[in-house]
Amino acid sequence: MGSRRYVLKKVAQALLTLFFVLVFNFFLFRILPSDPVKFLTRGAGLQINAAEQQELLREFGLDKPVFPGQFIDYMGDTLRLDFGTSLTVQSGRPVLEVFTGFMWPTLLLVGVSTVTAALLGIWMGIRAGWRRGGYFDRTSMGVSLVFYSMPEFWLGMLLLILFSVNLGWFPVAGRETLGANYTGFAALADTLNHLFLPALTLTLAYMGEYYLVMRSSLLDVLGEDFIQTARAKGVREKLVLNRHAVRNALLPTISLIALSFGFVLGGAITVEVVFSYKGLGGLTYEAIQSQDFPLLQAIFLFASAAVIFMNLLADLVYGHFDPRVQEA
């Protein structure tokens, strides 16, 4: 993928950004107004004396100065993937364990929606851009802009009212039917049944962006000289579109897909809340509500790392297929 220098530069940049995020994450959670020890003991309804308080502070490493003592501890813990234990959401369980438990449902939800939205958006973008100003172009532009302007959680609420509450076609909440203990095919059907509405919501919400990017990128390419050359030498219109135009126009869209997949978590939070879908979004919401700071800190770190990683991937793919960007 690309020249070695380009790859090394991009990887170095990504690592630097990751380091920024680590430092930022550390200080962000040190300026919290609440004292963790008081928070813990009050939560448990304990009365403690000064000596016990000191003991607790030492146990959490909070007796050291914020910098460099606590900072070094934090970096070391992070490198060892030790993010402490959850305070309130699943009290006492390691944060990493809680996080990974909630990760797969979200990856499933966002993965399915991103792929569907990308396929639909790209297809519509190609059709609209190819016949610019035509009936399909105008209609799809209007529809995409409206979905693009909707808060995605509101769209979810509308779909929920229509399909679950009024028509009863889909379950109202959750990720699976509780207590049903389906196995095999029935379990799969149950999961899909619960997945459908949240996935539809995210698909419609994401589609507009892919559509707009694909359409404008295709229009860019159609203005290039090589398209005119292809036509001049008598290539059939269909081949001009598929072999010459679409191939070149796909690149910006693909890198957008990689990027938006990095934003997995951000996009899913509100929609997961609407559908009570137990994934990372729902977990984040719970962590905010109950002020589970170790958990929030880890969520923030992983969410940023995901974006950095996908960003790097997008850069490398782009650099591979379009070596011109390596110069810049």
Place this chain on the structure above:
Amino acid sequence: MQAPPLKPGGDPQIIAPRTPESLPELRSPRRIRWTRRRIALKRFWRQYRRSKMGLAGLAILIFFIGMAIFAVVADPSGADPSQTSGPVLSPPSREYPLGTDDFGLSVLTLVVQGSKISLLVGLTASVISMSIGATVGIVAGYRGGAIDTFLMRVTDFGLVIPWLVLAIVLASIIGQSLGAIILVIGVTSWPATARLVRAQVLSIRERPYIERARALGASNRHMIWHHVLPNSMPVIFANTILTIAIAILSEAALTFLGLGDPTNPSWGSMLDAATEAGATTLGAWWWIGAPGVCITLVVLAFTMCGFAMDEIINPKLRDR
């Protein structure tokens, strides 16, 4: 708004646009500048008027701004639970055109009041975002070198941070107030603006009038305030319009998650209240529908205006 190209040693007339009404009053530089700006604005409006999308967006915006002004001036005080006598959760009727909520408050009144907060947050947050973004973009693009590299690394960092998660963390740290929401959205949404402005500044820096000003001994301060900033203004402005749309959506998401200011209800917090009260399972579509339609329309309107302006500024987009 771009100044007409200068020929080296050209005659002074060329400095001001050569239109009949501006010629006789060529006195002070300030005069010339304002005349030029007025003419540029007129030209801009002439082009904007041709865009159906832009006009439709503008019409929707005027409607909602009117609604917000009405909410400030008339202050429909139907939101006090003790003063309400309406039926609880009634669907739209003649007396309550948009139905009522679980306290028996008119949803129409709530929506009108919400317009005030939603627009206020959207506008002020974008002003913050624009100020930071434009400053970073101009300084990075104009100074170049190590400062540019550093500022662009910070911008990249800002771009990869999952803003909703950061906003949530910040909001839970700063506390729940209108100011906190505005600040959170403002400081998380500037990086895209910074990048755009920087690109624009880089192209301005290569233009002949910059060289001319420098040859005449202009200071950096003069260059930035009198040449770089005015010429980046169209890009900054069009981008701000699009940022407002995003800020309004962000506000809705944050308040929907319960991080809003409870004393200043917006459209987003109406949706939060409706969810808390179980409006989805009760099928109270009017209570959920009204604020959502408002958010969608306002965001759509700002987006349409932004697209229309983009087309004027970027001639390449025009034939699309």
